[in-house]
Amino acid sequence: xxxxxxxxxxxxxxxxxxxxxxxxxxxxxxxxxxxxxxxxxxxxxxxxxxxxxxxxxxxxxxxxxxxxxxxxxxxxxxxxxxxxxxxxxxxxxxxxxxxxxxxxxxxxxxxxxxxxxxxxxxxxxxxxxxxxxxxxxxxxxxxxxxxxxxxxxxxxxxxxxxxxxxxxxxxxxxxxxxxxxxxxxxxxxxxxxxxxxxxxxxxxxxxxxxxxxxxxxxxxxxxxxxxxxxxxxxxxxxxxxxxxxxxxxxxxxxxxxxxxxxxxxxxxxxxxxxxxxxxxxxxxxxxxxxxxxxxxxxxxxxxxxxxxxxxxxxxxxxxxxxxxxxxxxxxxxxxxxxxxxxxxxxxxxxxxxxxxxxxxxxxxxxxxxxxxxxxxxxxxxxxxxxxxxxxxxxxxxxxxxxxxxxxxxxxxxxxx
Amino acid sequence: xxxxxxxxxxxxxxxxxxxxxxxxxxxxxxxxxxxxxxxxxxxxxxxxxxxxxxxxxxxxxxxxxxxxxxxxxxxxxxxxxxxxxxxxxxxxxxxxxxxxxxxxxxxxxxxx
Numbered sequence: 142x143x144x145x146x147x148x149x150x151x152x153x154x155x156x157x158x159x160x161x162x163x164x165x166x167x168x169x170x171x172x173x174x175x176x177x178x179x180x181x182x183x184x185x186x187x188x189x190x191x192x193x194x195x196x197x198x199x200x201x202x203x204x205x206x207x208x209x210x211x212x213x214x215x216x217x218x219x220x221x222x223x224x225x226x227x228x229x230x231x232x233x234x235x236x237x238x239x240x241x242x243x244x245x246x247x248x249x250x251x252x253x254x255x256x257x258x259x260x261x262x263x264x265x266x267x268x269x270x271x272x273x274x275x276x277x278x279x280x281x282x283x284x285x286x287x288x289x290x291x292x293x294x295x296x297x298x299x300x301x302x303x304x305x306x307x308x309x310x311x312x313x314x315x316x317x318x319x320x321x322x323x324x325x326x327x328x329x330x331x332x333x334x335x336x337x338x339x340x341x342x343x344x345x346x347x348x349x350x351x352x353x354x355x356x357x358x359x360x361x362x363x364x365x366x367x368x369x370x371x372x373x374x375x376x377x378x379x380x381x382x383x384x385x386x387x388x389x390x391x392x393x394x395x396x397x398x399x400x401x402x403x404x405x406x407x408x409x410x411x412x413x414x415x416x417x418x419x420x421x422x423x424x425x426x427x428x429x430x431x432x433x434x435x436x437x438x439x440x441x442x443x444x445x446x447x448x449x450x451x452x453x454x455x456x457x458x459x460x461x462x463x464x465x466x467x468x469x470x471x472x473x474x475x476x477x478x479x480x481x482x483x484x485x486x487x488x489x490x491x492x493x494x495x496x497x498x499x500x501x502x503x504x505x506x507x508x509x510x511x512x513x514x515x516x517x518x519x520x521x522x523x524x525x526x527x528x529x530x531x532x533x534x535x536x537x538x539x540x541x542x543x544x545x546x547x548x549x550x551x552x553x554x555x556x557x
Numbered sequence: 558x559x560x561x562x563x564x565x566x567x568x569x570x571x572x573x574x575x576x577x578x579x580x581x582x583x584x585x586x587x588x589x590x591x592x593x594x595x596x597x598x599x600x601x602x603x604x605x606x607x608x609x610x611x612x613x614x615x616x617x618x619x620x621x622x623x624x625x626x627x628x629x630x631x632x633x634x635x636x637x638x639x640x641x642x643x644x645x646x647x648x649x650x651x652x653x654x655x656x657x658x659x660x661x662x663x664x665x666x667x668x669x
Contacts, residue, residue: 333608335601394602404604440604453604 142227145234148363152239155359158352159246163190163253165348169403170257172341173452175334178261179341179544181535185256185268192269193252193276197245204281205244211293214285230290233362243359244284248276250356251308257452258316259323259524261334262531265539267524271515279315279510283307283503299499300473300481300492302371303360305415305466306503313459314504315511316450322515323525325449327532334451339399346403350379353410357417370477371417375410378417378429382409385433393437401437404457408436411461416469419481424472431468432461463500470496558653558669559627563618564592564646565638570616576637577620580629586619596644613644621656623669 167186171179193201200219206228207214217223224238233240252272259268286292287299287307294306301307326334336342358372386405387397412432413425420428439456443449450456470493473481482488518524530538537543565573570587577585591612598611622630627650639645658668 333601333610335603335608335610390605394605394607396602398602398604400603401605437605440606444606 142232143234144236145363148233148365149235149239151364151368152235152243152359152362155355156239156243156246158355159243159250159359160190160352162246162250162349162352162356163187165345165352166250166253166257167345168341169345169349169407170260170342170452172338172343172345173257173336173400174260175534176337176545177534177536179337179536180540180542181263181265182256182260184265184540185263186253188265188269189253189256189272190249192273193249194245196273196276197241197248201248201277201281202241202244204277205248205284206241206289207285209291211291211296212285213282214289228289231362235362240362243362244288247304247308247356248280248284251280251304251312252276254308254312254454254458255316255319258319258450258454260451261326261535262323262525264523264526265535267518267522270522271518271524274514274518275315275511278514279507280307280311282510283311283506287499287503294499294502297498298492298495300419300469300496301415301466301499302418302469303357303414305411305462305469306499309411309414309458309462310466310500310503311462311507313455313462314507316454316459317448318508318512319515320448320450320455322512322519325447326451327528329449329451330444330447336400339403343399343403346406350376350406350410353379353414357414361418367418367478370421373422374417374420374425375413377422377425378409378413378432379406380409381426381429381431382406382412382433382436385409385430386437389434389437404436404440404453405433408432408457408461411436411458412465412468415462415466416472419469419473419478419483421472421474421477424468424474424485428465428468428472432464435460435464459504463504466496466500467493470494558656558665559622559624560651560653561618561620561622561627561630561634561648562651563620563631563634563638563648564590564615565618565634566640566645567614567616569638569640570618572637573618573634576633577630580633582620582622582630582633584620588617588619590615590617594644594647615646621653621669623666 167183171182174182203218204214207217227237284307286294287301353375354372357375358368361368383402383406387401390401391397409429409432412428436457439460440453471484473483474486475482483492601608631648656665656668
């Protein structure tokens, strides 16, 4: 196989960019929780990098990208065996290990997204065990179906450039299942649980936006026209999402908020994820805008339906993912990528139908499988903290630390 | 001796302190407090969900003065802290039974 140094360089950099999204997500979420739970949130996100990366190395990667089978990969690449052998069906100009590393970061961030749904009430160890099982049982098979050329959804003609189904809808549907197993936070929704640091949230949103260039443009798995289109489309969708959210927010509540701007940008970036390599720049703005507006209205759903998706993973990632995945069926144009011909390119509704199938399959599988995994963990080692831990806060009760030490009364004596 | 206690909006503190300096007040104690009166807290919006925050942040100033100065001090604080909008605060005056300056041991009137 031919290795192109430019392509390799871009995929390696993209892997680093996508890795950086997880600490970014930690800040995005960390700012949104109350100050007694912020370290719990950061610790879960940071530790999940290590756990999922190692699960990926040992087995999840080969389940996702191992040899021919439309449902599940074999053990050929377990432990990154045969590191120079390409993934079947993928004709890449980058080393297989660069691809494996890039995909590893996707598994990490997708698992990390679930911390937002279970905020303030998950056991640290319980969550890490859940995340390890989830990466293997939920993420890897879905990645195989969609991202592997031998996967059955890919065969059906589903177009998912960077993970509208595998990452976003998967995260959204899994978040819902996780919330149903965990139950609501104590006191929700009567008790106000306002974000403790929106500056932290905005910092996190900025890091996510930055990392998303690697996520989407890196998914071209090459450095050239397609990656350039994906990069600018990604950026413009973030812009569209930001404006869409705050414009409608202003209309509905009378205020354009900081959290709205951060959420809107993320929702726009989510929506463009499946579409970045199939739509042109104008299409990208529209998709991002729709993602932002849809996210704003979707966050209100949880109060009506009474499920405590604490930091709106369902609304922002699930709904945004659905918007983007369906939008491919409308906005995909052959001028950007010859494989995608949507409604506006005169392709009729054929592609839209395939995209809808992808939405339904991804959501159904993710919800069901995650529900089973979460139940299994909850019933064995336990996934939810006890009421007193929740009341005291994860930071002190689980980690014996506090995020913000203000001095104050009472001396601290070192306990030698 | 009287204890003048005032609840004020936090951003009026510098004005109040400046005005009190002019009238010869030598010291005060300031505490951050929360509460509500006619202002009834305020509303915050996060992702479209509105939260009623029932306690607003305020400052409490405490000043010990001679009986004769109490009225002037109250007037000075009221003038400096007044913005005219809801939530400007309250001032009240109480009698003090005994007073002692820790460093010198001075008592009552001498300790003001």
